[in-house]
Amino acid sequence: MRVVTQQEIGGPEVLHVEEAQTPSPLPSEVLVAVRATGLNPVDAAIRSGGFPVFGRPPFVLGWDVSGVVTEVVPGVNRFQVGDEVYGMPLFPRPAGAYAEFVAAPSRQLALKPRSIDHVHAGALPLAGLTAWQALVDVADVQQGQRVLVHAAGGGVGHLAVQIAKHLGAYVIGTASAGKHEFVRDLGADEVVDYRAVDFTEAVHDVDVVLELVGGDYGTRSIEVLRTGGLLVTAVERDNADLAARTRAAGRRFAGITVEPDGAGLERLAELVDAGRLRVHVEHALPLEDAAKAHALLESGLRGKVVLTI
Amino acid sequence: MRVVTQQEIGGPEVLHVEEAQTPSPLPSEVLVAVRATGLNPVDAAIRSGGFPVFGRPPFVLGWDVSGVVTEVVPGVNRFQVGDEVYGMPLFPRPAGAYAEFVAAPSRQLALKPRSIDHVHAGALPLAGLTAWQALVDVADVQQGQRVLVHAAGGGVGHLAVQIAKHLGAYVIGTASAGKHEFVRDLGADEVVDYRAVDFTEAVHDVDVVLELVGGDYGTRSIEVLRTGGLLVTAVERDNADLAARTRAAGRRFAGITVEPDGAGLERLAELVDAGRLRVHVEHALPLEDAAKAHALLESGLRGKVVLTI
Numbered sequence: 001m002r003v004v005t006q007q008e009i010g011g012p013e014v015l016h017v018e019e020a021q022t023p024s025p026l027p028s029e030v031l032v033a034v035r036a037t038g039l040n041p042v043d044a045a046i047r048s049g050g051f052p053v054f055g056r057p058p059f060v061l062g063w064d065v066s067g068v069v070t071e072v073v074p075g076v077n078r079f080q081v082g083d084e085v086y087g088m089p090l091f092p093r094p095a096g097a098y099a100e101f102v103a104a105p106s107r108q109l110a111l112k113p114r115s116i117d118h119v120h121a122g123a124l125p126l127a128g129l130t131a132w133q134a135l136v137d138v139a140d141v142q143q144g145q146r147v148l149v150h151a152a153g154g155g156v157g158h159l160a161v162q163i164a165k166h167l168g169a170y171v172i173g174t175a176s177a178g179k180h181e182f183v184r185d186l187g188a189d190e191v192v193d194y195r196a197v198d199f200t201e202a203v204h205d206v207d208v209v210l211e212l213v214g215g216d217y218g219t220r221s222i223e224v225l226r227t228g229g230l231l232v233t234a235v236e237r238d239n240a241d242l243a244a245r246t247r248a249a250g251r252r253f254a255g256i257t258v259e260p261d262g263a264g265l266e267r268l269a270e271l272v273d274a275g276r277l278r279v280h281v282e283h284a285l286p287l288e289d290a291a292k293a294h295a296l297l298e299s300g301l302r303g304k305v306v307l308t309i
Numbered sequence: 310m311r312v313v314t315q316q317e318i319g320g321p322e323v324l325h326v327e328e329a330q331t332p333s334p335l336p337s338e339v340l341v342a343v344r345a346t347g348l349n350p351v352d353a354a355i356r357s358g359g360f361p362v363f364g365r366p367p368f369v370l371g372w373d374v375s376g377v378v379t380e381v382v383p384g385v386n387r388f389q390v391g392d393e394v395y396g397m398p399l400f401p402r403p404a405g406a407y408a409e410f411v412a413a414p415s416r417q418l419a420l421k422p423r424s425i426d427h428v429h430a431g432a433l434p435l436a437g438l439t440a441w442q443a444l445v446d447v448a449d450v451q452q453g454q455r456v457l458v459h460a461a462g463g464g465v466g467h468l469a470v471q472i473a474k475h476l477g478a479y480v481i482g483t484a485s486a487g488k489h490e491f492v493r494d495l496g497a498d499e500v501v502d503y504r505a506v507d508f509t510e511a512v513h514d515v516d517v518v519l520e521l522v523g524g525d526y527g528t529r530s531i532e533v534l535r536t537g538g539l540l541v542t543a544v545e546r547d548n549a550d551l552a553a554r555t556r557a558a559g560r561r562f563a564g565i566t567v568e569p570d571g572a573g574l575e576r577l578a579e580l581v582d583a584g585r586l587r588v589h590v591e592h593a594l595p596l597e598d599a600a601k602a603h604a605l606l607e608s609g610l611r612g613k614v615v616l617t618i
Contacts, residue, residue, distance in 0.1 A: 026362055026401050027546075027566040053335055075546035075566030077447050092335050107568045138386050237336075237384035257336040257384030259416045263572065 003060045004098035004290040004307070009049040012294035015098075017287060020060070023096070023103040030079055030106055031071035036122030036284070037097040038064030039297045039305045040155065047294065053092050062097030062307075063088045065104065066112055066122035076106045084112040086269075088125035091260055098290060100309055110265035113272035120279045123304035124159075128268045128279070130258040131160035134210055134232045135167060137264075138254050143168030145207035148199075148224060150217055152188060153179030153302045156234065160210050161186045162277045172206070174199050182280070182302055200224055208232060218242045225251045232256055284308050312369045313407035313599040313616070318358040321603035324407075326596060329369070332405070332412035339388055339415055340380035345431030345593070346406040347373030348606045348614045349464065356603065362401050371406030371616075372397045374413065375421055375431035385415045393421040395578075397434035400569055407599060409618055419574035422581035429588045432613035433468070437577045437588070439567040440469035443519055443541045444476060446573075447563050452477030454516035457508075457533060461497060462488030462611045465521050465543065470495045471586045473519075481515070483508050491589070491611055509533055517541060527551045534560045541565055593617050 001022045006014040025031045043061045045051040066086040069079050079085060089095045089104035096102060112121045135141045147164040151157040152173025164171045165187040173188040180191045192199045200220050209221040211233040218236045222245060225231060230252040236242050237255025246253040271277035280303030285293045287307050297305050310331045315323040334340045352370045354360035375395040378388050388394060398404045398413035405411060421430045444450045456473040460466040461482025473480045474496040482497040489500045501508050509529050518530040520542040527545045531554060534540060539561040545551050546564025555562040580586035589612030594602045596616050606614050 028401060028568045073566070074549075075564045077563055077565065092337060105568065107570060240383075254386055255384045256386065257382070259337045259414065261416060 001100035012291040015290040025103040032067040033070045034067040035118035038123040060096035063091045066118040078106045085109040086112045086121040107262040108260040113269040127155040139208045141167045148172045148206045148209045151212040152183045310409035321600040324599040334412040341376040342379045343376040344427035347432040369405035372400045373434045375427040387415045394418040395421045395430040416571045417569040422578040436464040448517045450476045457481045457515045457518045460521040461492045
């Protein structure tokens with residue numbers, strides 16, 4: 001089968017298509033013919049050496065999968081051959097989803113949302129689970145709470161805005177001016193142009209901040225939180241200084257890492273099929289254009305970039 | 310740290326304690342200081358070459374873990390250092406639980422049942438999840454159904470009897486005469502001595518058979534099922550002939566393989582703490598006695614064998 005692999009750490013140009021052995025699913029796993037695989041910032045971080053979980057190359061990036069089950073190891077009852085499934089198997093251990101086939105534990109997949117195609121379903125798992133786990137599992141957002149989502153037009157952010165609205169929150173997003181209409185269309189109650197306005201002056205008394213940017217966004221977000229409010233960060237989970245500062249200010253802190261979660265995928269699929277959650281795919285490129293797709297991924301786009309097979 | 314490893318495929322005598330590198334938990338994972346690790350028939354099968362999922366030795370067996378969280382990678386919110394947890398991480402990919410430390414995905418662990426010690430909690434995950442997934446997720450056992458559990462005094466069987474009773478079933482177990490009192494004490498409504506009696510004559514109109522023995526037990530179980538009844542087998546999941554025969558007779562067939570399942574572990578812990586499920590540990594031996602423990606595992610004992618650390 002074809003995979004996108006890299007022989008060295010580097011820029012998008014290190015990514016190349018090569019032939020590789022089709023993986024063999026283990027007991028409790030299925031083989032999925034990948035139709036689309038979403039790109040995520042963590043992919044670029046690993047490619048360029050910023051998140052060295054796999055050791056040295058060669059390796060195959062990618063965890064977001066939407067595709068068709070082509071083999072079910074006897075003993076698996078959740079799926080049949082031919083089922084359309086999606087998921088984020090094995091993260092952060094290697095799954096190798098930039099490939100024609102992926103072997104995946106059955107409980108790390110769910111049936112694909114019926115109302116969207118593989119391109120959109122393949123963009124949903126990692127970003128959608130990040131937003132879901134942050135807002136539901138960790139922050140436990142309640143009706144009427146004020147939620148600030150940074151980078152509200154990005155891959156995780158555009159899904160987080162919709163999930164927070166679904167939970168009944170009043171949602172404020174930060175985004176550059178060119179994405180304001182997009183973020184408003186997602187349901188945000190307020191959108192702040194972080195280039196024109198200091199968001200710490202425009203926003204206050206927030207119950208939950210979902211921080212997806214980095215830099216000084218975490219520190220500056222402390223003061224927009226009400227006392228006892230929660231700063232959830234997917235980018236500065238390791239920042240002990242930020243955690244200490246947040247707590248010293250009487251606010252709560254939680255770093256998050258997305259985790260494989262079949263039940264979460266089922267909830268996301270229900271939201272999609274109920275018309276409550278839409279995934280925005282800005283670019284879909286063939287597997288061969290992985291380098292170009294990575295360059296787009298790092299350009300600060302709306303929503304998601306997907307490779308198709 | 311100390312681990313039990315093997316340099317070659319073979320009998321219990323190939324197992325030896327050696328020094329190994331302590332694993333590093335990845336993002337989304339925790340490091341667990343193992344206090345007890347349960348043995349399961351799959352361990353003996355892999356040790357002896359009957360289930361070649363890992364390729365050639367050296368490797369470290371074991372998936373059942375009960376212990377104490379000693380490191381939480383930033384980004385994990387489900388657990389804190391010091392939490393007592395149990396689980397079956399990474400099955401059937403290598404977890405290496407015959408060891409002083411295991412790195413485990415947080416969602417494949419749950420808080421240890423409070424009412425039992427690590428020795429008993431370490432015996433529960435793989436066997437308990439097998440019984441739970443078979444009877445709840447696959448068979449969906451309902452109040453008043455008749456359930457036959459083969460090897461009802463064994464590692465999976467003794468838990469399955471109790472879970473089926475909890476679900477409101479009328480439970481029949483097969484066991485050798487020496488285990489009858491044990492199986493009755495677990496709540497079985499009838500116990501059949503398979504050596505003295507042909508179970509196909511003693512049992513009839515069963516809704517669900519849980520088959521854990523092998524040999525001709527699967528085929529002979531077809532006739533004790535009512536029309537439309539379900540044969541669930543954890544040992545002959547690959548037996549296409551048995552599946553076809555079962556279906557030709559108007560019964561249903563499901564092979565099962567246990568899957569990591571944090572939510573299932575939470576349900577099992579609730580049952581234990583509610584006094585509805587007890588784990589029987591027949592032997593608990595120190596890690597150094599792994600070879601002896603494997604010999605006991607293969608001797609057809611009641612309940613479970615555990616290694617302690």
